[in-house]
Amino acid sequence: MLHSYPKRVTFIMLALTAIVATFPLWGASVFGSQSDFILEKLTLMLILALFAMSLDLLVGIVGLVSLGHALFFGLGAYTLALASPDFSPASLWWMLPLVAAVAAVAALVVGVLVIRTKGIFFIMTTLAFGQMLFYLISTSSFTGSTDGIFIMFRPSLTVGETALLNLDDPRTFFYFCLGMLVAGYLFLRWLTRSYFGQVLDGIHDNEHRMQALGYATGSYKLIAFVIAGIMAGIAGMLAAMQYGFANPAQLGWHTSGEVLIMLILGGMGTIFGPILGAFAYEILLFVFEHLTTHWPILMGLTIIVAVLVLPRGIAGLITAPPGKAELLKASLLRRLAKGGRKPRTDAHPHQAVMPKGRAES
């Protein structure tokens, strides 16, 4: 079955979720005064996981490599910043739909233009459109130019006069983000296993064949693009709530690159992989930043190594059947011995999962 994984994957993911979810309970006793800081980092990881997961729908499921996904992330952040009243908190009841609507419209406009392109062209055009918004926002005065905008009040979630959730409380916000991530995960899991998901898989495998069957593949890709955009927009809004500001860097192409790295680190096309990837990336970043001020060089080398020896990411390690794990290790060692030379059979992440290669398109 497609998009189903060994039982231990569910087990590992549930265990990790339990560890993260209970952090507010045990964090203080283990990490002491550091636990507030760690809780903040964990919240950020949850948000980035949602962001990376939304990109997986495009890259891993449909096979569209977007290098401009930060556009929607940043747009979510700026929508919150610009639509928030100056002296009182906005209501999340209308902020969330607003962010989703803005991201959807943007994704529709950009999508109509970029969906017509393929391969390298798609990568470059998504990158260019991302940069277009980046320059627009970082040079306009109403968006605070390069300084960005501070958000004085976190949106509130109230019913009548009483607060449903006090999002200003770091723990509550942490659980709110965890809830959003779980909801996003369940939604994407349902989507990829639906008929719609089957069509997306078909397009990934062989778009031409889908057209010959009579599918308007462009429309399906556009819908996926819009869904991914909305999810990224919501993640961006959460990030702005967490940081308390919207900044042009949130929609620059380095952010788009970083989220792609989370995808590859975690394992794409799996939906749960990007969650692992977001956590792994942030932990690596944290460690490298503490080791040296020249941390980008370490990060760069890590990315290069990950691309060369671990194309299916962490998810690839835990989904491979036991027998294959040994094979993987052996081929890894062989590859290292050969100086990083890579056999052609790993041309695609899915290919290694399946006993036989995909049809050529």
Add this chain to the structure above:
Amino acid sequence: MDLAFFGVQLLNGLQYGLLLFLIASGLTLIFGIMGIINLAHGAMYMIGAYLVYDLTMRLGNFWLAIVIAIPIAIVLGLIIERLFLDTLYKRDHLYQVLLTFGLILVLNEAQRIIWGGDVHSVPVPAPFDASLQLTDNLQYSVYRLFVMGVCLALAGAIYWVIRHTRLGIIIRAGAVNRDMVEGLGINVRTLFTLIFSVGVALTAFAGMIAAPLTSIAPGMGDSILITCFVVVVIGGIGSIKGAFWGAILIGMAETFGSVLIPSLASMVIYLIMAAVLLVKPRGLFA
């Protein structure tokens, strides 16, 4: 805007466009022939500029610095191609994007380690450190004219190689159908190494001759990379002719955009790209 001022902007736009062409031609060749998307292309532009800055400071001679810097850039290209890209030809573009993104981080940080985070400049070298008097209060740098001449000469040379040599036939065939090149009994490995080194050398050289005209700063490669992507998208991937006209168009658009509509200047090139994509999704010359 009077005529002389307009003329100066026209020359500036042309000069900038020609410089963009040098970078974009390397990018489009590497896309077209090798099927590789090289994000580190901009970083090589930066390295070119810093190499010339460093060598000029040491040797006191800009021209000598260029002569020494070119082989260094070529060797760097060779190393990158053999060490990293070699493994990526058969793999999805995604991996090329990520690996070259990793290279950007490494190269940008290496630049910071070697040359620091300061902004530098290189004096305009003799004998071109003069200005032409256009009108009473307008003058134009002779060095800019020289740069234009060099770029045009290189563009001509590239055109000649592609039109009139065996290598050119292979390149043209490869841009249309890469498998065909392999079928022609050509040593693809050697061809790829050659193309990549030439592409990298072109962009590094662009950084070198641009050094006296721009401020040499960390991250200078990133913004020029995106601009060159736009050039290549407009011109059509793999098309040298497309890269040329795309570069001129973007050079002019950015130059005149920043003079006429400063508030939208950074957007102009993307609007042009969007318009081109609407009409011709594969670029003007594909």
Add this chain to the structure above:
Amino acid sequence: MSQAPTLSTHGLTRRFGGLVAVNEVDFDVEPNEIHAILGPNGAGKSTLINLLSGEIPPSAGEVRYRGKPIQGKSVRQIAHMGIGRSHQKTNIFPRLNCLQNCQLAARIHMGGVFASWRSRQRARQVNERALEVLETCQLVHRAYTPAADMSYGEQRQLQIAMVLATAPSLMLLDEPMAGMGREETAQVTELLASLSDRYTLVLIEHDMDSVFRLADRITVMVDGCVLESGPTDQIRCSEKVRDVYLGRHHEEVMA
């Protein structure tokens, strides 16, 4: 012959640079016939079938399907008009199982994905249609096997099943028996024969036994041109065809 032809071409020509792959080809396909296209390698058969399915535009001439020109229509629109095709390369979705492959094909002709989301009944119809074609192609026992795990011959059969699932009235089959063993070839031949009363088939095939067994009419191509077109018996006896083409396969025909 009173009925209008299902498919007809007039002066159909396709050039690739200086090479003329298909040159001034005229032929008709009558309703419910099996029409085979024969010819040596490089005769332009595959180009012809790509022209018929609208995957490449002609340089000159036209293709009419039920009297209407297909020019300017997208591959998708042509598929919706009722022309289904299979490709020479095995062209299935390896990650989906056999049934899902057929469902994917059937669904689009029953209102697409969004229609079946709305209606359970539609989903049932899609399922029935998919099972029906699997039964026709004798693949029911493989319904839940991932396509990638099936034998090559079964994958080719699945490909035919998928074309059937789109409920076409005209099927274009590009070497359906290519690379198959003797037994599998016989099986697919029987399958195609059983389809002939309900569908119109255009078939490119190298296996002469199958062609002569199946085809009602045959068009022989050489160097992009039609050498001869006519009923199977006429082609079998034709001196011209024998000289140019069959001569090389003489042993095979006799065998």
